[in-house]
Amino acid sequence: MANLTLLQAVNDGLKTAMRTDPTVLVFGEDVGPKGGVFLATEGLTKEFGEGRCFDTPLSEDGIVGAAIGMAVNGLKPVCEIQFQDFIFPAFDQIVSEAAKLRYRSGGQYTAPMVIRTPYGGGIRGGLYHSQSGEAYFCHTPGLKVVIPSTPYDAKGLLLASIDDPDPVLFLEPKALYRTLKGEVPEGKYTVDLSTLRTAREGKNVTVFCYGAMVPVCMKAAEQAAEKGIECLVVDLRTLLPLDEEGVIEAAKQTGRVVVVHEAPRFCGFGGEISAIIAENAIEYMEAPIARVTGFDTPFPNTLEHHYMPDDRRVLDAIERVWSY
Amino acid sequence: MTVQEMLSVIEPDGGINGYDPKMSNEELLHCYRTMMRVRAFDDVALKLQRAGRIGFSIPNRGVEATQIGAAAALKKTDWIFPSYRDFGMALYHGVSPVDMMHNMYGNAADSAKGRQMPVHFSFTEPIKFFSISSPIGTHIIQAVGAAYAMQRRQESHVVLASFGDGGTSSLGFHSGLNFAAVWKSPVVFLCQNNQWAISCPSSQQTASESYAIKAKAYGMPGVKVDGNDVLAVRRVVGEAVERARKGGGPTLVEAYTFRMGGHSTSDDPTRYVPKEELAKWEKKDPVANFERFLAKKKLWDPALGLKIAADSFAEIDAAAKVAEATPRPGIETIFSDVYRDVPQHIRRQGQAAFDLAHRKGDASAGGGAFPL
Numbered sequence: 001m002a003n004l005t006l007l008q009a010v011n012d013g014l015k016t017a018m019r020t021d022p023t024v025l026v027f028g029e030d031v032g033p034k035g036g037v038f039l040a041t042e043g044l045t046k047e048f049g050e051g052r053c054f055d056t057p058l059s060e061d062g063i064v065g066a067a068i069g070m071a072v073n074g075l076k077p078v079c080e081i082q083f084q085d086f087i088f089p090a091f092d093q094i095v096s097e098a099a100k101l102r103y104r105s106g107g108q109y110t111a112p113m114v115i116r117t118p119y120g121g122g123i124r125g126g127l128y129h130s131q132s133g134e135a136y137f138c139h140t141p142g143l144k145v146v147i148p149s150t151p152y153d154a155k156g157l158l159l160a161s162i163d164d165p166d167p168v169l170f171l172e173p174k175a176l177y178r179t180l181k182g183e184v185p186e187g188k189y190t191v192d193l194s195t196l197r198t199a200r201e202g203k204n205v206t207v208f209c210y211g212a213m214v215p216v217c218m219k220a221a222e223q224a225a226e227k228g229i230e231c232l233v234v235d236l237r238t239l240l241p242l243d244e245e246g247v248i249e250a251a252k253q254t255g256r257v258v259v260v261h262e263a264p265r266f267c268g269f270g271g272e273i274s275a276i277i278a279e280n281a282i283e284y285m286e287a288p289i290a291r292v293t294g295f296d297t298p299f300p301n302t303l304e305h306h307y308m309p310d311d312r313r314v315l316d317a318i319e320r321v322w323s324y
Numbered sequence: 325m326t327v328q329e330m331l332s333v334i335e336p337d338g339g340i341n342g343y344d345p346k347m348s349n350e351e352l353l354h355c356y357r358t359m360m361r362v363r364a365f366d367d368v369a370l371k372l373q374r375a376g377r378i379g380f381s382i383p384n385r386g387v388e389a390t391q392i393g394a395a396a397a398l399k400k401t402d403w404i405f406p407s408y409r410d411f412g413m414a415l416y417h418g419v420s421p422v423d424m425m426h427n428m429y430g431n432a433a434d435s436a437k438g439r440q441m442p443v444h445f446s447f448t449e450p451i452k453f454f455s456i457s458s459p460i461g462t463h464i465i466q467a468v469g470a471a472y473a474m475q476r477r478q479e480s481h482v483v484l485a486s487f488g489d490g491g492t493s494s495l496g497f498h499s500g501l502n503f504a505a506v507w508k509s510p511v512v513f514l515c516q517n518n519q520w521a522i523s524c525p526s527s528q529q530t531a532s533e534s535y536a537i538k539a540k541a542y543g544m545p546g547v548k549v550d551g552n553d554v555l556a557v558r559r560v561v562g563e564a565v566e567r568a569r570k571g572g573g574p575t576l577v578e579a580y581t582f583r584m585g586g587h588s589t590s591d592d593p594t595r596y597v598p599k600e601e602l603a604k605w606e607k608k609d610p611v612a613n614f615e616r617f618l619a620k621k622k623l624w625d626p627a628l629g630l631k632i633a634a635d636s637f638a639e640i641d642a643a644a645k646v647a648e649a650t651p652r653p654g655i656e657t658i659f660s661d662v663y664r665d666v667p668q669h670i671r672r673q674g675q676a677a678f679d680l681a682h683r684k685g686d687a688s689a690g691g692g693a694f695p696l
Binding site for chain 2: 025065066069070071072073074075089092096100106108109110242244
């Protein structure tokens with residue numbers, strides 16, 4: 001066991017995968033000798049050589065397109081997009097190609113690959129180093145979207161994603177890269193995709209969250225407990241394919257739901273959670289579903305701390321649904 | 325030879341110059357028969373489309389020599405990342421017309437289970453003929469990834485990435501050639517310059533003096549070849565393939581040809597292709613060109629040509645009939661192969677769709693329970 005940051009857990013996960021599976025390759029911009037702009041890939045080129053961890057030209061389209069070709073021909077690419085904000089040139093390759101390849105070829109060709117990318121705000125990166133674009137990708141059948149919130153899950157979900165036969169977008173909450181530490185087993189272990197994690201038990205209000213919002217919701221839940229409101233905090237972990245039955249079950253347990261994400265409200269993932277609950281558990285609901293989200297604006301720089309949901313905004317929503 | 329000079333091998337009288345690719349008689353006749361089978365496929369597909377039996381097809385007329393000359397340079401262990409106008413490459417390497425027709429009909433025997441439009445073939449045997457998608461150029465960079473895997477395993481295989489003049493404007497072309505040159509990938513990039521991207525003429529596609537010369541900017545050799553001369557294409561692509569196989573890296577080959585038909589069965593090219601252009605290129609017909617050569621070698625005469633044309637039509641027509649008689653895929657095929665395993669939300673949707681179809685007496689619901 002080691003006490004690692006989320007970032008170190010990712011690094012450890014990559015090393016573990018590369019040690020156990022010679023077909024695993026890591027590539028992207030600056031991931032080689034530099035070790036990545038966040039040092040997520042530090043030490044990989046040194047240990048495994050430039051054949052297995054290397055830098056590419058500055059082309060997200062090229063990175064993902066080449067990864068698809070590698071995956072189709074027997075390699076297991078784990079490519080990196082430096083910031084999720086820069087993934088859009090690769091959107092066509094992800095949505096039109098990787099996600100649809102198995103379906104359109106009747107399974108003759110498949111793209112088992114992982115695209116890792118830091119997402120979300122918290123580092124004063126402004127519009128283009130802070131976006132939470134998970135909604136764009138959750139709207140893509142054939143793709144998997146995974147978001148860890150703890151070091152343990154970061155390594156376990158990453159290893160599960162690397163083993164997965166389908167293309168996985170692995171979104172790493174950069175705000176948590178160095179702020180969170182946790183126990184991480186050595187060697188290989190996996191955390192199953194499409195499973196929720198109960199971060200905190202409670203019978204009064206259910207709070208659904210993921211990524212950097214999980215510690216925020218835990219803090220709000222502690223404050224709510226001081227006021228006698230016990231929150232069930234659920235870390236969604238895999239947004240696609242979602243454990244819908246788990247979501248419905250967790251909503252039914254309390255009948256009062258708050259959904260929290262950094263991404264903008266309109267057409268955000270919170271809308272999907274709300275619709276699933278409304279369709280399947282409306283008679284259990286004691287209050288309208290509350291969403292605490294980023295604003296329907298681009299991501300601002302100086303006032304980032306206002307934009308990102310904090311424990312006060314989450315507590316406010318918890319109290320609102322509790323007292324409805 | 326500069327990138328502006330275009331290699332031809334077959335001379336107007338059917339003789340050849342010093343660039344003979346030295347193919348055996350068997351190979352030569354296989355090329356010819358394949359060209360004729362492509363023509364037959366086009367004829368049958370057009371009839372089927374106009375009769376409402378299939379929704380769509382793509383004519384290959386005019387580019388047969390480019391497709392087949394290139395295919396002839398490959399081994400069965402090489403990979404093809406094709407464009408949608410490469411029927412001849414599949415047929416050359418032994419893909420069965422029945423399988424192609426199943427795809428055109430999108431029936432239960434279609435390997436893609438009816439999910440794709442016609443012509444979006446995918447084959448893994450007898451050669452890897454990579455699954456075709458509709459966005460242009462996305463496969464070009466994917467080809468480079470597949471080649472990287474070959475390099476990683478130190479294989480001596482080669483990847484052929486085929487695209488049109490329109491395809492050179494795509495993002496995938498840029499990423500593909502850039503990465504391939506940096507990685508010294510064993511890829512041959514074949515630009516089938518048939519002068520038209522639907523209705524956009526080549527002169528509006530690029531201001532570059534040729535497509536072949538674009539290779540220089542990426543750091544790889546570029547060669548221009550007469551795309552209506554199957555021997556020249558075979559020669560030039562063959563050289564590029566050998567270069568790649570020996571670790572010499574990628575090449576861009578521009579095959580200069582002309583799209584004699586429309587973009588597809590939904591397109592009427594008479595609205596935008598000048599008649600004089602068509603007439604000019606009719607004289608350079610690639611099949612007639614090859615026939616002159618074969619005749620001089622005493623491998624062909626008009627009677628043989630007619631026989632092969634008739635046999636080809638009969639073969640493709642019979643294939644179409646097999647496909648026509650094959651039923652549609654079951655409704656469950658909408659819901660499978662999204663992921664390897666069927667997630668709960670998709671299974672639920674499938675069950676609901678199946679139940680509804682059952683209640684309405686729809687045959688696609690089949691007889692028993694929902695199979696997923």
